[in-house]
Amino acid sequence: GFPRSINEDKSFLEDLIISIDREISRIGKDPKISRKVIYSVIKKAPSAVSYSTLGKEVELNHVTTREYLGLLEDLFILGISFWKDKDVNFKKEKKIFLRDPFIARIFAEIYNLELRRDFLYEWIVREHLLRKYGEIYYYRNKYEIDILAGDLKIEVKAGKSHRKYPRNVLILDEEDLPRFLMEM
Numbered sequence: 001g002f003p004r005s006i007n008e009d010k011s012f013l014e015d016l017i018i019s020i021d022r023e024i025s026r027i028g029k030d031p032k033i034s035r036k037v038i039y040s041v042i043k044k045a046p047s048a049v050s051y052s053t054l055g056k057e058v059e060l061n062h063v064t065t066r067e068y069l070g071l072l073e074d075l076f077i078l079g080i081s082f083w084k085d086k087d088v089n090f091k092k093e094k095k096i097f098l099r100d101p102f103i104a105r106i107f108a109e110i111y112n113l114e115l116r117r118d119f120l121y122e123w124i125v126r127e128h129l130l131r132k133y134g135e136i137y138y139y140r141n142k143y144e145i146d147i148l149a150g151d152l153k154i155e156v157k158a159g160k161s162h163r164k165y166p167r168n169v170l171i172l173d174e175e176d177l178p179r180f181l182m183e184m
Helices: 010-026 031-044 051-057 062-074 101-110 117-133 177-183
Strands: 078-084 095-098 137-140 144-149 152-156 170-172
Touching: 010 031, 010 101, 031 051, 031 062, 031 095, 031 101, 051 062, 062 078, 078 117, 095 101, 095 117, 101 117, 117 144, 117 152, 117 177, 170 177
Parallel strands: 078 137, 152 170
Antiparallel strands: 078 095, 137 144, 144 152
């Protein structure tokens, strides 16, 4: 997180965006393109998407989209979860998420996009599990499991789940999240 964000320092929003843009420029990439990619990630969230689908949203080809996603992942702004059954499938659609809720909020505000609680919760759990396990995945077939990490299978909901999931899937709702994160 970012300490100045706690005190709602308005100048911090601008400073953070400028810092991100500078870092991207320093690497020799275009901050406008990185912003387009972030816009597309928020707009498509929390769905699993292909590089092509994400790029089409903002008129970028899949190669450029993939390159900028990698850059934003290297800068710890985005994270990428790949589909996994028995093996990881890098070609299937990916779940892409913003790693910090404050950064997610800033970009959602800039682009006037709704930042729904359900995918913000999913992103927060994803980030915590990524830090703990180093790798996270997702699964979707007859049902979806938002996060696979180690032996954990987790579905994150903003409210109570109305679906049936296999017994070994942990369903986290808004009430369960603080305790789950604290006990990790």
